[in-house]
Structure formats: structure tokens, C-alpha cells
């Protein structure tokens with residue numbers, strides 16, 4: 001069989017280059033992608049507190065495609081940590097990776113999220129900063 005493996009980070013080799021982008025809420029659909037054979041899935045971005053996100057419509061179809069502004073809707077880190085072990089177990093069974101996307105309003109919140117994840121057995125973190133939430137970025141840049 002052709003070797004499709006690719007390095008995602010130092011010491012992290014994915015069986016193939018298929019990585020599901022962040023945006024799918026909950027873990028059930030991510031588990032389905034893993035069972036179908038993707039190399040890794042990225043969780044919906046998780047914040048410290050639960051967020052309702054923007055009111056609908058948060059996804060709009062236009063003649064040239066879709067635009068979205070979901071507003072980081074997510075249940076918050078505490079609820080997420082209840083769902084995470086099941087997702088990680090399925091990923092391990094299928095030699096796949098879970099990439100946890102996190103967002104904080106400050107460096108302190110990023111550290112808090114990272115520590116929560118570390119305490120719960122997450123060893124490798126790829127931290128994406130959602131570019132469409134400018135106030136988050138601005139706050140972080142202002143943090144001394």
C-alpha cells in the first residue's frame with residue numbers, strides 16, 4: 001500500500017494528510033470521520049466559558065459560496081472535557097489524532113485552557129488563533 005504518512009508536528013506522524021478543519025460541533029461527527037480513515041480531526045474551538053455565538057443566521061449562502069460567522073459557539077472547556085475521552089479513545093483505535101482548537105481572551109486564558117487539557121491527558125497541542133475574532137487577538141497583543 002502507498003505510504004501517505006505525513007508529519008504534523010515534531011514526533012507526530014499522521015497516517016495520511018487528511019485533517020478535518022475546525023468547525024464541527026460535538027464529537028459524534030468527528031468520530032465518524034475518524035472511522036472513515038482521516039489522519040486527524042480538529043475540534044470546534046473551545047473557550048473557557050460556554051459561548052452562544054452569534055444569533056442566526058450565522059451561515060449565509062451567497063451566489064459565489066458561503067460566508068460564516070458562528071462566533072465561537074461552544075459548550076466551554078468543562079463540558080468539552082467530558083466528551084473528549086470518548087473521542088480520543090476512538091482516535092487511538094484508528095491510529096488517528098485529535099487536534100484541540102482553543103481560543104482565549106488573554107494569554108492567561110490560553111494557559112488555563114492548556115493546563116486543563118494537559119491535566120486530562122492531552123500531550124500535544126496545536127493552538128490556532130481564529131483570525132476572524134479580532135477582539136481576541138487585540139486583547140492578546142495588549143497583554144503584557
Ligand SMILES: Cc1cc2nc3c(=O)[nH]c(=O)nc-3n(C[C@H](O)[C@H](O)[C@H](O)COP(=O)(O)O)c2cc1C
Nearest residue numbers: 021022023024044045059068070072101128129130
Ligand atoms: C460552520 C463553520 C464553523 C467554523 N468553526 C470554526 C471554529 O470553531 N474554529 C476555527 O478555528 N475555525 C472554524 N471554522 C473555520 C474553518 O475551520 C475554516 O473555514 C477552514 O479552516 C478554512 O479552510 P480553507 O481555507 O481550506 O477553506 C468554521 C467554519 C465553518 C464553515
